[in-house]
Amino acid sequence: MHKATETVLEIDLNALAQNYRYLTSKIEKSTRVMGVVKAFGYGSDSAAIAKELVALGVSYFAVAYPNEGVALRKADIETPCLVLHPLPATFKQIVDHCLEPAIYSRAMLTAFIAFAEKEGLSKYPVHLKFNTGLNRLGFLADDLDFISEKVSNTKSVKIKSMFSHLAASEDASEKVFTESQIAQFEKISEKIIDNIGYKPLRHMLNTSGVLNYPEAQYDMVRTGIGLYGFGNDPEENKHLKPVATLKTVISQIHTVNEGETVGYNRAFKATKTTQTATLPVGHADGIKRIFGNKRGWVTVHGKKAPIIGNVCMDMIMIDVTDIDCEEGDEVIVFGENPSADELSQVIATIPYELITGVSQRVKRVVCRK
């Protein structure tokens, strides 16, 4: 393990491998894994993550936007890559980098086929996205005849896969709804297969889907958060290991006397002699301002040190009165302790938001612990 001498986001590829093995232990050997590496690999380093995932056996990637796929191509990653949320303005970028669009509406299908024909493409792989209840993106069951006719009348595209996304796969109380989404997808996808006369891949499950509904794994699963170490469930988290650790160091220690204040707006007032430490990480790095005033904490030598006063853009101050520490000592913002899961609960969010919020200012360090 590398000792921090500045603020870094450490990315542990061995944790990624462990998480991959745990998730794949829940599915058949023949089921493909699509590694979801959108948003910089959930805030980490998408190229480093993707390279390791290729070595582990992932056969597809998913990103949200074309730029994210281009970043993989620039890192010499040639694995097929689904773009979950393309727009007509990005078709050229998608095709130029051998990325594969999710097609989610009649207008998109029409526009992509027109584009593909104009470019002289043949059997360009596209993925049909169906809305089975999330009501975010996707075709509905009444679009099936339209899709089949459009696709049968062109040689420019080929349906590589069909997929849908679960709205509440982590929530046991929504089992009936989730099962109805799976049943709808089954029906829709069977009908498309009947109509077009070949069998595209099918996929439905995100991380919690893999953990809770493995019966709907079809040909492939789309795992994101689980690979990064979170299972949306305390029991599952025990089997997973956070890939990212946000570390920093103590820049300066102050002794603040009773009655003195710390930080902007004098938000912290010392009621006794207090030792404070200033850390080179702030809201511009992803430490949300709401963590200020003792809502959030960091770990110094294994001990909890609350964030005092207001979070600044580039710094936070912590209370280290009861911790034996000095300038230059390492501080854990999140990782194993505190976990991004614990910290996110404090501000009523989810680890997805916390880990993707580490800004690009923070240096990424890839390691194997």
Ligand SMILES: *Cc1c(COP(=O)(O)O)cnc(C)c1O
């Ligand atoms: C982000 C995303 C995923 C991954 O979900 P996790 O909960 O992180 O596993 C899968 N499918 C779609 C469509 C997504 O947008």
